[in-house]
Amino acid sequence: MGAPVSVDGREVDYWAPTAHCRMFTYTGHPVVTMPYLLDDEGLPLGYQLVGRRWSESHLLGVASALERVTGSFRRPPEA
Helix, strand or coil: CCEEEEEEEECCCCHHHHHHHHHHHHHHCCCEEEEEEEEECCCCCEEEECCCCCCCHHHHHHHHHHHHHHCCCEEEECH
C-alpha cells in the first residue's frame, strides 16, 4: 500500500487522488463525490457533499435525492 498509481498515464503518489476529501474523512465527516454534468469538451464535472460528523446515512439520503434531479454518471466520450 502506498505504491504510486497511474492517473492519465502519469505516476502519482498513492494518496494524491484523495487529497480533496482527506481533511473531512480524518475528522469523521462523511463525504460523497457525485457527477453533475459534462463540460464543453465532454469531460465530467462533479460536486462534493460533506455531512455532519457520523451522519453517513443522512448524507447518502441527500445524495440519492440529488441523483434523481441531476441524473446518474455518464461516461465521457473516448479520448
